[in-house]
Amino acid sequence: MAQRARDSRISRRSLLLAGLAIPLFQARGAGVLDVSFDGDNLHVIAPDLHFLTGKPLERLKNADTVTFLTQLTVYSDERGTIYRRIPERLVVSYNLWEEKFAVTIPGPYKRSMENLTAAQAEAWCFDQLAISALGMTPERPFWMKFEMRTTERRELAGLVGDSGISLSSLIDIFSRAPSGEISWTRSAGPLRLKDLPRTRVLRGRIG
Numbered sequence: 001m002a003q004r005a006r007d008s009r010i011s012r013r014s015l016l017l018a019g020l021a022i023p024l025f026q027a028r029g030a031g032v033l034d035v036s037f038d039g040d041n042l043h044v045i046a047p048d049l050h051f052l053t054g055k056p057l058e059r060l061k062n063a064d065t066v067t068f069l070t071q072l073t074v075y076s077d078e079r080g081t082i083y084r085r086i087p088e089r090l091v092v093s094y095n096l097w098e099e100k101f102a103v104t105i106p107g108p109y110k111r112s113m114e115n116l117t118a119a120q121a122e123a124w125c126f127d128q129l130a131i132s133a134l135g136m137t138p139e140r141p142f143w144m145k146f147e148m149r150t151t152e153r154r155e156l157a158g159l160v161g162d163s164g165i166s167l168s169s170l171i172d173i174f175s176r177a178p179s180g181e182i183s184w185t186r187s188a189g190p191l192r193l194k195d196l197p198r199t200r201v202l203r204g205r206i207g
Contacts, residue, residue, distance in 0.1 A: 032046060032047060032048055032186070033045070033046050033144070033146055033186035033187060033188040034046070034047070034188070035144055035188050035191055035196055036196055036197045036198065036199040037133060037193055037196040037197070037198060037199065038130075038198065038199045039198070040132065040133065040134070041130035041131060041132055041133060042072075042074070042130060042131050042132075042133050042144065042196075043126075043127070043129070043130045043199055044072065044126065044129060044130075044144070044146045044186070045126060046126065046146065046184075046186050049122075049148070049184055049186070050118075050122060051068060051122060051148065051184075052092070052101065052118040052121060052122055053118075055150075056068075056092075056150055057118075060092060060093065060094035060101070061094060061096070063094075063096065065091060065092065065093045066091075066092050066093075066150060067089055067090070067091050067092075067150070067151055068089070068090040068092065068125075068148055068149070068150055068151075069087065069088075069089060069090075069148070069149055069150075069151050070087065070088045070089075070090065070129060070146070070147065070148045071085065071086070071087050071088075071145075071146075071147040071148075072085070072086050072088075072129060072130075072131040072144070072145075072146055072147075073085045073144065073145045073147075074131060074133075074136075074142055074143070074144050075142060075143040075144070075145070075189070076140075076142060077143070078143060078189070078190065080143075083136075083142065084131060084132065085131075086131045086132075088105055088107070088128075088129060089105065089106055089107070090103055090104075090105060090125050091103065091104045091105070091106065092121065095114075095115075098115065100114065100115045100116055100117065101114075101116045101117070101118060101120075101121040102114035102115070102116070103116070103121050103124060103125055105125075105128055111128055129146075133193060136193055137193075138192065138193040138194040139192060139193075139194060140192065141189070141190035141191065141192055142189060142190065142191055142192070143187070143188070143189030143190060143191070144187070144188050144189055144191060145185065145186070145187045145188075146184075146185070146186045146187075147183075147184070147185050147186075148183070148184045149183040149184070150183075
């Protein structure tokens with residue numbers, strides 16, 4: 001009887017841990033996410049993710065501006081304990097005459113680039129998306145998630161204020177089912193800083 005009770009406790013504990021892990025790992029099969037380290041920041045690489053296609057590209061070629069919302073989250077354990085999170089906006093436009101893209105990332109570290117092909121614009125965006133590794137131990141495992149989606153104008157109006165992105169509003173948007181044309185989630189882990197490939201150093205610290 002004691003053995004059966006012990007097995008029951010183990011079973012319930014295993015189910016609880018599995019349930020806690022679901023939000024972090026449910027999208028693992030959705031695509032590849034690689035992570036690199038420049039000595040200060042973590043960078044994500046998603047070689048199969050092309051976001052300047054389909055409906056967003058159609059809107060851009062109709063002279064519309066498309067805003068992509070992204071969120072990078074570092075977790076300190078497999079149960080989804082958040083260690084650090086950073087949101088970004090990618091504002092993309094298209095020059096019909098030159099058939100080139102321009103991208104702006106608003107905020108305190110505003111960055112922009114223009115006269116890019118679709119492949120160059122996507123690569124530049126991923127090069128800019130990073131999250132600080134400050135305080136992380138090189139030997140300690142961590143997990144990482146990258147989220148990206150388009151947004152409707154009404155969502156964007158409530159998301160951005162005078163001080164920039166409202167983090168609480170962004171978290172709320174990513175917690176809901178997507179309302180825009182596209183939505184991706186990529187996860188990776190367990191990872192360790194000491195095992196990651198090194199990439200070139202970016203100027204300035206990311207949040």
